[in-house]
Amino acid sequence: MRIAASLSAVTLPVLAFAVGASGAAGAPASMRPLGQRSAVGAISAASNRESLLRRRHAGADSTGEQLFRATCMGCHGVDGAGAPRNIVGFTAPLPDFSDCAATTAEMRVDWMAVIRDGGPVRGFNRIMPAFRDLLTPQQIRSVAAYLRTLCQDRRWPLGEFNVALAQTTEKAFPEDEIVVTSAASRSPGLVENHIIFEKRFGIRDQLEVDLPFGFVDRPGGSSWAGGLGDLSIAGKHVLIANSTSGTIVSALAGVVLPTGDQATGLGTGTTAFEGFILGAQLLPARSFFQFQGGVTLPTDLSRAPRSAYWAGALGTTVAVGPITRIWSPIVELTGTRDLVSGAPVDWNTVPQFQVTLSALQHVRLGVGLDIPLTHRDTRSSQLRAYFLWDMADGPFLQGWKGWCPGCEP
Numbered sequence: 001m002r003i004a005a006s007l008s009a010v011t012l013p014v015l016a017f018a019v020g021a022s023g024a025a026g027a028p029a030s031m032r033p034l035g036q037r038s039a040v041g042a043i044s045a046a047s048n049r050e051s052l053l054r055r056r057h058a059g060a061d062s063t064g065e066q067l068f069r070a071t072c073m074g075c076h077g078v079d080g081a082g083a084p085r086n087i088v089g090f091t092a093p094l095p096d097f098s099d100c101a102a103t104t105a106e107m108r109v110d111w112m113a114v115i116r117d118g119g120p121v122r123g124f125n126r127i128m129p130a131f132r133d134l135l136t137p138q139q140i141r142s143v144a145a146y147l148r149t150l151c152q153d154r155r156w157p158l159g160e161f162n163v164a165l166a167q168t169t170e171k172a173f174p175e176d177e178i179v180v181t182s183a184a185s186r187s188p189g190l191v192e193n194h195i196i197f198e199k200r201f202g203i204r205d206q207l208e209v210d211l212p213f214g215f216v217d218r219p220g221g222s223s224w225a226g227g228l229g230d231l232s233i234a235g236k237h238v239l240i241a242n243s244t245s246g247t248i249v250s251a252l253a254g255v256v257l258p259t260g261d262q263a264t265g266l267g268t269g270t271t272a273f274e275g276f277i278l279g280a281q282l283l284p285a286r287s288f289f290q291f292q293g294g295v296t297l298p299t300d301l302s303r304a305p306r307s308a309y310w311a312g313a314l315g316t317t318v319a320v321g322p323i324t325r326i327w328s329p330i331v332e333l334t335g336t337r338d339l340v341s342g343a344p345v346d347w348n349t350v351p352q353f354q355v356t357l358s359a360l361q362h363v364r365l366g367v368g369l370d371i372p373l374t375h376r377d378t379r380s381s382q383l384r385a386y387f388l389w390d391m392a393d394g395p396f397l398q399g400w401k402g403w404c405p406g407c408e409p
């Protein structure tokens with residue numbers, strides 16, 4: 001039943017395309033709002049399906065562009081920018097695949113999921129039909145690859161580099177995100193939170209503001225003290241985004257301001273500059289290695305020493321079922337050392353996972369345990385969690401519920 005409905009949705013634009021191509025102006029008389037199916041619609045859906053199936057068996061040689069022209073162009077337009085409303089016969093907004101800013105940050109696997117199982121699997125409108133009965137996996141792959149070519153400007157880093165966020169290693173990909181993080185330890189009793197606002201601008205740049213605040217268990221007493229930490233502002237610039245080798249490298253530079261309370265230990269009491277190299281290497285089967293390394297340089301060394309920090313995160317991403325939940329198990333290894341002679345290196349490991357909460361994949365949760373590997377007598381484990389909203393994907397409340405039209409239960 002649901003499959004039939006989505007097939008009629010395919011018929012309309014294909015008809016629109018056929019009529020349009022033969023030179024008729026305006027919407028064909030047969031156009032009617034989606035959902036009001038007629039017998040004629042059902043018949044043409046069937047014959048359309050046959051011709052598509054024939055094409056499917058004819059073959060491997062049908063390129064992404066040909067498939068797009070035959071099956072998608074009626075709705076998505078000649079250039080992928082979306083066909084005019086009076087042609088498609090519906091008012092739902094269409095994505096503009098030629099707009100690099102809007103589409104390069106998308107992952108091709110998500111596009112493939114939408115093409116295969118229909119808009120609703122990612123919380124989109126059901127007008128976007130499911131093509132799993134019409135196109136082979138290979139054809140879905142090639143039409144998704146073709147969508148990528150509609151943004152002509154190669155400088156935009158692709159969404160494939162936007163891998164799952166680790167607990168401590170920062171992402172190299174420039175983001176539009178709000179991330180709220182929390183790290184809690186028992187001895188000493190400490191809860192440290194961050195509200196991180198990341199705003200992308202231009203093709204390869206991003207600005208971020210990190211506002212920490214926390215609560216500390218006062219030594220000896222039963223009372224907790226709370227307050228602001230040291231606010232930081234940083235810029236990130238993508239240096240390399242090589243889709244062939246699957247490598248992204250960015251530089252981050254920032255300033256940490258002494259807004260935090262020194263008495264509670266939430267602030268250092270000095271301004272510091274920080275510089276980091278961030279990177280990710282994509283590995284087969286949606287796996288990845290992310291890395292970060294750099295220094296924090298306080299201006300007043302009597303208050304805080306210079307320090308170095310490095311981290312690596314190895315992870316993979318797996319979809320469980322066709323809808324919504326995408327899990328990313330990750331393990332991190334981090335090291336930090338004060339840049340004074342004789343200072344020890346502190347190593348930690350952070351086993352963790354990230355899971356997507358919304359069908360649109362724009363709201364995600366990460367949870368992990370930060371375990372010291374060295375100096376375990378003085379350093380305790382921390383429970384870490386974050387909550388992330390990718391603002392570029394859509395409004396917070398949009399796209400939570402997903403379903404798979406026509407999928408077998």
Ligand code: HEC
Nearest residue numbers: 009010013071072075092095111114115124125127128143
């Ligand atoms: C019946 C009209 C129609 C046809 C035919 C159609 N689409 Fe769509 N498609 C839509 C609509 C409408 C949306 C936007 C849904 C939304 O934003 O809620 C969409 C969304 C998408 C998206 C998600 C974009 C994003 O923002 O992530 C992809 C990918 C896509 N279509 C690919 C295709 C491909 C490839 C084809 C051909 C094989 C195709 N569509 C055929 C109507 C259609």
